[in-house]
Amino acid sequence: MKYATTVGDKTYTIEINDDHHLVIDSGEGQPPRTYTFDLGSASGQTLYSLLIDNQSFEAFVNAVEDSADEVQVLLRGHLYDVKVVDERAARLAKSAGGAAAVTGDFNLKAPMPGIVVAVPVNEGQEIKKGDILVILESMKMQNELKSPRDGRVARVKTKPGDNVEQNQALVTVAA
Amino acid sequence: MSNVNKVLIANRGEIAVRIIRACRELGLATVAVFSEADRDALHVHGADEAYLIGPAPSRESYLRIDKILDVAKRSGADAIHPGYGFLAEREEFAAACAGAGLTFIGPPPEAIAAMGDKVVARSTVKRAGVPVVPGTESDSRLTDEEILSLAPSIGFPVLVKAAAGGGGKGMREVHSPEDLPAALAAARREAEASFGDGNVYLEKLVLGARHIEIQILADTQGNIIHLGERECSLQRRHQKVLEESPSPFVADDEDLRQHMGAVACRAAAAVNYVNAGTIEFLVDKEKNFYFLEMNTRLQVEHPVTELVTGMDIVKEQIRIARGRKLSREQGEIKMNGWAIECRINAEDPYNNFLPSTGKVTASILPAGPGVRVDTCVYSGYTISRFYDSLLSKVICYGESRGEVILRMRRALEEYKIVGIKTNIPLHQNLLDSHRFMAGNFDTRFLEERFNMSEAEAPHSEIAAILATLVAHRRGQQAAQIVQRGERDTSNWKWVGRYERMHR
Numbered sequence: 001m002k003y004a005t006t007v008g009d010k011t012y013t014i015e016i017n018d019d020h021h022l023v024i025d026s027g028e029g030q031p032p033r034t035y036t037f038d039l040g041s042a043s044g045q046t047l048y049s050l051l052i053d054n055q056s057f058e059a060f061v062n063a064v065e066d067s068a069d070e071v072q073v074l075l076r077g078h079l080y081d082v083k084v085v086d087e088r089a090a091r092l093a094k095s096a097g098g099a100a101a102v103t104g105d106f107n108l109k110a111p112m113p114g115i116v117v118a119v120p121v122n123e124g125q126e127i128k129k130g131d132i133l134v135i136l137e138s139m140k141m142q143n144e145l146k147s148p149r150d151g152r153v154a155r156v157k158t159k160p161g162d163n164v165e166q167n168q169a170l171v172t173v174a175a
Numbered sequence: 176m177s178n179v180n181k182v183l184i185a186n187r188g189e190i191a192v193r194i195i196r197a198c199r200e201l202g203l204a205t206v207a208v209f210s211e212a213d214r215d216a217l218h219v220h221g222a223d224e225a226y227l228i229g230p231a232p233s234r235e236s237y238l239r240i241d242k243i244l245d246v247a248k249r250s251g252a253d254a255i256h257p258g259y260g261f262l263a264e265r266e267e268f269a270a271a272c273a274g275a276g277l278t279f280i281g282p283p284p285e286a287i288a289a290m291g292d293k294v295v296a297r298s299t300v301k302r303a304g305v306p307v308v309p310g311t312e313s314d315s316r317l318t319d320e321e322i323l324s325l326a327p328s329i330g331f332p333v334l335v336k337a338a339a340g341g342g343g344k345g346m347r348e349v350h351s352p353e354d355l356p357a358a359l360a361a362a363r364r365e366a367e368a369s370f371g372d373g374n375v376y377l378e379k380l381v382l383g384a385r386h387i388e389i390q391i392l393a394d395t396q397g398n399i400i401h402l403g404e405r406e407c408s409l410q411r412r413h414q415k416v417l418e419e420s421p422s423p424f425v426a427d428d429e430d431l432r433q434h435m436g437a438v439a440c441r442a443a444a445a446v447n448y449v450n451a452g453t454i455e456f457l458v459d460k461e462k463n464f465y466f467l468e469m470n471t472r473l474q475v476e477h478p479v480t481e482l483v484t485g486m487d488i489v490k491e492q493i494r495i496a497r498g499r500k501l502s503r504e505q506g507e508i509k510m511n512g513w514a515i516e517c518r519i520n521a522e523d524p525y526n527n528f529l530p531s532t533g534k535v536t537a538s539i540l541p542a543g544p545g546v547r548v549d550t551c552v553y554s555g556y557t558i559s560r561f562y563d564s565l566l567s568k569v570i571c572y573g574e575s576r577g578e579v580i581l582r583m584r585r586a587l588e589e590y591k592i593v594g595i596k597t598n599i600p601l602h603q604n605l606l607d608s609h610r611f612m613a614g615n616f617d618t619r620f621l622e623e624r625f626n627m628s629e630a631e632a633p634h635s636e637i638a639a640i641l642a643t644l645v646a647h648r649r650g651q652q653a654a655q656i657v658q659r660g661e662r663d664t665s666n667w668k669w670v671g672r673y674e675r676m677h678r
Contacts, residue, residue, distance in 0.1 A: 077603030080638035139530040
């Protein structure tokens, strides 16, 4: 299987031939290199151990919510946002006419259980990216939950004083 | 001499565990109290006895003086250690313990009260010759008009602070006279909401200041000693993040250390202080220092002082509570080597420090030479939203600051907490920053001038490989599930055909 993997502004082509060998092309004109690898993880955990040509690395690999191909790798004190697209999917996306534009509604969900302290927006209000939608208190701290984009507040499904569970829908922002 | 044979710990989390350890070493029996959310907490497992005191919210459990005193009576405890937070700095709790015939392992209620109101504390220590940050000097409640007329003599910028304050609540920075009325109104509102007391005062804003504190110990026989300083300038939202002892700013300036120490002892004596306490100072670039406030309890960051002085502060607290003389005199206190503490919180440093709750599926602690971990977390423990986000404290000790920075880096790389997000990467980036290594930072550094994303990320290729291998493996597993399903159905068909063939 062949993958196009992007970290920051760099895209690597990585081909996994069998359970222990991969070929990586960093796309900088250098010849592709072949590595021997061994990937281990504690029973379904997000902590992985990688031996690559006998170099040992330990890292957390977490899927990004609501995304099929983005993962976050926490390695030696640095967080890497990585996008992994397998070649077939990449070809399909290309023939379908490139990436779809960002459309649809943004649903703000509670990132953790807590108590709603304030909802400083009203239904129908125009908002800018970064505006505070909800202030949620959890673990004795007040947390500002902000809008990731410009839009209009379509629905407010919570009010101050509400006890909310994790992933409960709070506010919907329409584009 | 007071009897202390059985100690009730009126707290939870890592500090309850820390106190139980001291009691164990002294051969004292321990009594834990816990809320409905804490049945599986480490302090409940570790104590000799444990009593349920109510529902998860603190005000219905850990803040209920009546329930805690009831447990003391039922269990036959003769002493209470309040830890930090919760009831530790409530004079009515210290008084209620005394009223119930229990030894309170902490200061007398009068000392807690005298230091609890910041305005009263300022004028009390000032009378004892302790320097305070210039500001409005009055014990009485000032009106807005009085404050506005006094402000020009202090000079801008100023800080508006709440008399009952703490944790940055009711605090406002003001750079020009015209902004002052609005700031006063806002600070009073916030102070009223947070502490039920809208009294505020002004302090000159010290620019480029460091936050350096002195640990003191005082016994009932009038002896007061100090255990040197702790550097606490690295803060976020007025919460300390990383502390060290000695302070790189004081370093080998023994005169400054002894001068600050002597002034701290004087401040404690001014309120007839007994037991362990901490005097917080603001120190400016010219090494002028000013009294900020006194914490009348054990501090979160006490271990760094323990490591460089070799004294067990919690055991010393119990010794003092028993009415005995301090185990050492001032001349016997020597600071050796260097210690750093990193506070590990359940929060996501890559997402605005949002608190992280949930089950810790694995916890691999750092160990080896010079590493101490005070924690309440184990594999399988669930982080609840009801209490603060401190998971553990990693404390490292070394001969020099350089050695301990390298040791802490090593320890944090070993530390693996799976299942929740932690601020370990923040500490790793901080330890890698040149400003930190040079000891060149003030109280604003972490929040205003430190940026995690600026640090260089050297392992992009390895990250790409890891992400790809994990995605590949997930893809394969998904494919296998489908394949196994297909074979399962065909197995029945296959059996059917086999049976028919052999009929």
